[in-house]
Amino acid sequence: MTAGGADRGQYDAVVIGSGFGGAVAAYQLVRGTQLRVLLLERGMPYPPGSFARTPRGMRRSFWDPTAGLHGLYELWSFSKVRAVVASGLGGGSLIYANVMLRKPPDTFGADPSNDDMAWPVPHSELVDEYRDAERVMQPNPLPPEYLGADPLQDGVPKTEQFLDAARSAGLEPQLAPIAVTFRARRGRGRTDGPPSPGVPFGEDNLHGCVRHTCTLVGECDLGCNQGAKNSLDYTYLDRFLKDGGDRAQVFTCCEATRIEPAAGGYRVHYVEHAAAREIVARRRRAHPAGAELLDPDTDDEAGPWSRAVTAKVVIVAAGTFGSTRLLLASRPGLPGLSAQLGRRFSTNGDLLTFARDCRDPGGDGWRDLAPSAGPVITAYAEHQSGGRRLWMEDAGGPALSEWLWQTAELPRDLWSQRRALGSLVRGHHGGRISRIVARSFGSAAASSAMLPMLTMGQDVSGGRFRLQGDGLSLDWDPDGASSSYFRAAEDLSDRFARHLGGRPSPPLFARWSRGVTAHPLGGCPMGHDIRTGVVDAHGEVFAYPGLFVADGSIMPGPVGPNPSLTIAALAGRIGKAALRRATA
Ligand SMILES: Cc1cc2nc3c(=O)[nH]c(=O)nc-3n(C[C@H](O)[C@H](O)[C@H](O)COP(=O)(O)OP(=O)(O)OC[C@H]3O[C@@H](n4cnc5c(N)ncnc54)[C@H](O)[C@@H]3O)c2cc1C
Ligand code: SF4
Numbered sequence: 001m002t003a004g005g006a007d008r009g010q011y012d013a014v015v016i017g018s019g020f021g022g023a024v025a026a027y028q029l030v031r032g033t034q035l036r037v038l039l040l041e042r043g044m045p046y047p048p049g050s051f052a053r054t055p056r057g058m059r060r061s062f063w064d065p066t067a068g069l070h071g072l073y074e075l076w077s078f079s080k081v082r083a084v085v086a087s088g089l090g091g092g093s094l095i096y097a098n099v100m101l102r103k104p105p106d107t108f109g110a111d112p113s114n115d116d117m118a119w120p121v122p123h124s125e126l127v128d129e130y131r132d133a134e135r136v137m138q139p140n141p142l143p144p145e146y147l148g149a150d151p152l153q154d155g156v157p158k159t160e161q162f163l164d165a166a167r168s169a170g171l172e173p174q175l176a177p178i179a180v181t182f183r184a185r186r187g188r189g190r191t192d193g194p195p196s197p198g199v200p201f202g203e204d205n206l207h208g209c210v211r212h213t214c215t216l217v218g219e220c221d222l223g224c225n226q227g228a229k230n231s232l233d234y235t236y237l238d239r240f241l242k243d244g245g246d247r248a249q250v251f252t253c254c255e256a257t258r259i260e261p262a263a264g265g266y267r268v269h270y271v272e273h274a275a276a277r278e279i280v281a282r283r284r285r286a287h288p289a290g291a292e293l294l295d296p297d298t299d300d301e302a303g304p305w306s307r308a309v310t311a312k313v314v315i316v317a318a319g320t321f322g323s324t325r326l327l328l329a330s331r332p333g334l335p336g337l338s339a340q341l342g343r344r345f346s347t348n349g350d351l352l353t354f355a356r357d358c359r360d361p362g363g364d365g366w367r368d369l370a371p372s373a374g375p376v377i378t379a380y381a382e383h384q385s386g387g388r389r390l391w392m393e394d395a396g397g398p399a400l401s402e403w404l405w406q407t408a409e410l411p412r413d414l415w416s417q418r419r420a421l422g423s424l425v426r427g428h429h430g431g432r433i434s435r436i437v438a439r440s441f442g443s444a445a446a447s448s449a450m451l452p453m454l455t456m457g458q459d460v461s462g463g464r465f466r467l468q469g470d471g472l473s474l475d476w477d478p479d480g481a482s483s484s485y486f487r488a489a490e491d492l493s494d495r496f497a498r499h500l501g502g503r504p505s506p507p508l509f510a511r512w513s514r515g516v517t518a519h520p521l522g523g524c525p526m527g528h529d530i531r532t533g534v535v536d537a538h539g540e541v542f543a544y545p546g547l548f549v550a551d552g553s554i555m556p557g558p559v560g561p562n563p564s565l566t567i568a569a570l571a572g573r574i575g576k577a578a579l580r581r582a583t584a
Helices: 020-030 127-137 157-168 236-247 274-286 319-330 399-416 418-426 434-439 483-499 507-513 564-583
Strands: 007-016 037-040 073-077 082-086 248-251 254-262 265-272 305-316 343-346 351-355 379-385 388-394 451-457 463-468 471-475 521-523 547-549
Touching (some): 007 020, 007 265, 007 319, 020 037, 020 564, 037 236, 037 254, 082 319, 157 483, 254 305, 254 319, 305 564, 319 521, 351 507, 379 483, 388 483, 399 418, 483 507, 547 564
Parallel strands (some): 007 037, 007 305, 037 248, 305 547
Antiparallel strands (some): 073 082, 343 463, 379 388, 388 451
């Protein structure tokens, strides 16, 4: 080792991971304090324009350093569960669908008949934290100007049709609060002007790049190349660096591997991924106004480099898989960890389904739902079944996904146009072939008279992780204790599909979808004591003062609605508790 070697010295606090937990907790530690705080993030920063859109770019956009991959998506597959999470500065906010809903107050209460619903934190203690997180992330509904208009003229047709279908199903739908910028902003305030796609604003951010207002292209889950999403890099992480000044540092491309007690706190061992570092350094040279997001001290030898840092307070916020794996791997040095470590996994009841071949009410025509027009999620409706709450939302995807869905209709379209296509081959068309080619697209119903739908809610957090090599195994079966929840979710989505004038997903698809999640939770659950949880109601690890966990892994059960706002609210509270420890 050269230039400083493996030991990166002592900080007041180290935060591991920059998603909703890590970014919010890190900001609490520097706001109005004198603490020196280091944030370690394994992934790279993603300035506007850096998200892949081509097959060539996508093949490098996955995370597996052992295979030389340092990209955005980390995919997990267990025997009955498949999941996607993000790796990058801003964590899941880079690829999430921007929905920021509060967990309803009545879902916090202890219910002796149902352990999963007992939360150690009362709702009343999160009210201010929710409000603070909303103030920073600025979720707002899709502007009314976009409702019902033609998608070719900045319209989002799916939203009103979703709202109507929900009302006709007897529900009370709402526009979803989404953390997206639709109107150009000056400074931190929003203008009152009309929304306008593609307007530049706000280049004073940690990337040093100009952002643009939402262009309604449904690419939120691929990363927003406009910078229109109010993701954590533009919000909490930007504030962490600005408010913290030279006391706040972010080292991207640095992956924590182990934590152990050390004099004055804890030592965090990590590796710096040299290949990813090189990409980040190159991007920074292209945008020199951006913040320094790499360890300035580096080595001459080929990486990855092993390093360690010590701190009085450590906040683990590496996400459900990352934090659980890190604590399981650290158990030899932290033998007093609760036996609950690895337990209480849930998928937050995720179920992805489709309404297909939707027809206009009372008419013969196809509906135009244009699922790629607008942000990915724009509306939601709540439902109760068997004492459990469910949330149903519209979904969408990029224009490319419409082309993919359209291939399902291709054989039918080509068959219906067989005569015209025959005349094309035989040359009997008088040279004018536009009409023939246009008709070969058929009705385009497979891609536009359809709507992906996402249901989530209060399933049962029965899963258990174990360490398997340097990965994880997961024992969880959606057809076990959660099966009645999933039946209710399938019924709800079938009803919705019919109220949209369409057909539900094939039952086999819905069955498969039961184990697919974008909202993995649990593994380091909160509890009242070491017998019932890994961390207490302030995120501090039982038996290890000064060691905290602040992310989706501490959820003792499903959040119900989309979890990011609740993770952020809890992380605000945990950051304050960690601050008290650091300054004690
Ligand atoms: C496609 C998609 C759409 C979604 N849409 C929504 C939505 O609309 N609303 C909503 O509320 N939720 C949504 N989610 C879920 C949401 O993104 C997650 O619930 C949330 O990001 C979890 O926050 P977290 O802090 O627990 O972890 P994460 O946000 O996953 O952050 C963990 C961070 O830690 C880093 N990390 C991991 N291991 C290490 C390590 N060893 N060392 C250093 N760093 C490490 C990771 O790279 C990552 O940046 C969506 C998720 C996906 C995948
Ligand atoms: S719809 Fe497009 S521009 Fe708007 S937030 Fe999503 S990805 Fe960004």
